[in-house]
Amino acid sequence: MRWSLDQLEILIACAERGSFSAAARHLGRAQSAISTAIAHLETDLDCQLFDRTGRMPRLTEAGAALLHEARAVIRQCQRLESRAQAIGQGEEARLVLAIDEALVEMPPVDESLEALAGHYPALQLTLLYGAQGDIAGWVEDQTADLGILLRQQGQGPLLEGIRIAHLQQALVVARHHPLAELPAPSAGDLAGHRQLLIASRSEGDAWQPLSAQFWRLNSFYSMAELATRGLGWALVPQHIAQYPPFRDDLIHLASDALGIPPVIEVETVSRRDSGRGPIAQWLQRTLGERFRDHRLR
Template sequence: MRWTLDQLECLIAAAEQGSFSAAARRLGRAQSAISTAIGHLEDDLDCRLFDRQGRLPQLTPAGEAVLNEARAVLHQCQRLDARARAIAEGEEARLVMAIDEALVEMPPVDNTLEALAHQYPALQLTLLYGAQGDIAGWVEDRTADIGILLSQQARGPLLEGQRIAHLKQLLVVGRNHPLAKLPAPNLTDLASHRQLVIASRTGSEDDQAISARFWRLNSFYSMAELATRGLGWALVPQHIASYPPFRDHLTTLTSEALGVAPRIEVEMVARRDSAQGPVAQWLRQSLGQGFRGRQDR
């Protein structure tokens, strides 16, 4: 390969401007330099790119094909330059973000990812979705750079977290469950039916289950799915109770006996010994703003 980026720029300029002289004015070069560069490109590629028999040069079919490839090469070079500048300025070239599966399809998360694509187009992003306990572990062992998860009472000694939101929980049962006929069940009512409990993030079995009959799960989405099937009642985040596959099959109950359902904190975690660049800082701020805009805070 003997052709150069300079030759490709001359080709593109001549094709877009309609003549070698116009291309020279655009590039601030002499017309002879443009003509020479394109002639050398034709020799290097062993094909005629312009028909010069008329008053103005016209692209040949081969020239049209090469023009498209030349544009693609220069666009890639521009992306390379942008990435190199970002690295030189301290911006992360790549980022691995782990997200709790309970936050899948939440507007604040999806909207932030969409904005991230526009704000940092050169970023290489890897997204890992995991169930309870996965996220903090991935960050701690450096599989992920940052994690977005539902708060844990205990985390590894190398991690630090910052709260970005908290989620409201709802008491739900399947529409055909016996409790659905009791809009405001008391503790005795709840204790007489199976409870679906989220498994402890700390490994502790002290989940304060109200019912003596309970199943533990490590996924709020799985809890909601089993609730729709009438297998028990559960406290789940509001956005999961409203998730389209579930919302028409669940009934929301109120229970003064339970008091105000505890809210679940959402936090962003990272290793203390890992420097947080501008992308990670932007993510923390944008996610916080996105969650604060929700009505279920």
């Protein structure tokens, strides 16, 4: 390859300005230098780029096709320079983000990812989706740089969590479940039926069941799915109870037995010994802002 980026920029200027002389004025060069550069480019590419038989040079068919390629090369070079400058200023070149599957299709998360794509278009992003407990583990073993999850106790000394939001929970059962017939089930009523509970990474941190009959799952979506099948009652985040595949098959119960259902905190986690770069910090702030915006609506 003997052609240069300078020659490609001259080709683009000549095509856009309509003549070699106009391109020369635009680039602050002598017209002879522009003509020579185009001639050398044609030799290097073994292809005639301009038809010079008329009063003004016109792109040949081959020249028009290669003009498109030249613009693509220049845009890529600009992206390279921009990315190199950003990395030199401390921005991450790559980011691995792990997201709790309970947060899939949540508008604040999706909007934050859209904003990330617009704000840092050159970032190489890897998204990992996992069930409850996977996220903290991936960050801890450095599979992921940053995690977004529903908070759990006992995440280990290596991890640092920052709360960005909280989610309300709903007490739900299937429409055909016996509890659905009770206007306000008591603690005894609930204890008489299977409870579906979220599993914890550590058995010592697991939520204590109200019922002697209980199943533990590592996914709120799986809990809601089993609840729709009448296999038990469950406390799940409200957005999951309202998820289209579930909402028509679930009944929301109001029960004084549980008091006000506890909220679940949403947090980001990262390793204490790995500094968060500016993009990760920006993403944390944006997530918090998006969750606050949706709470106020």
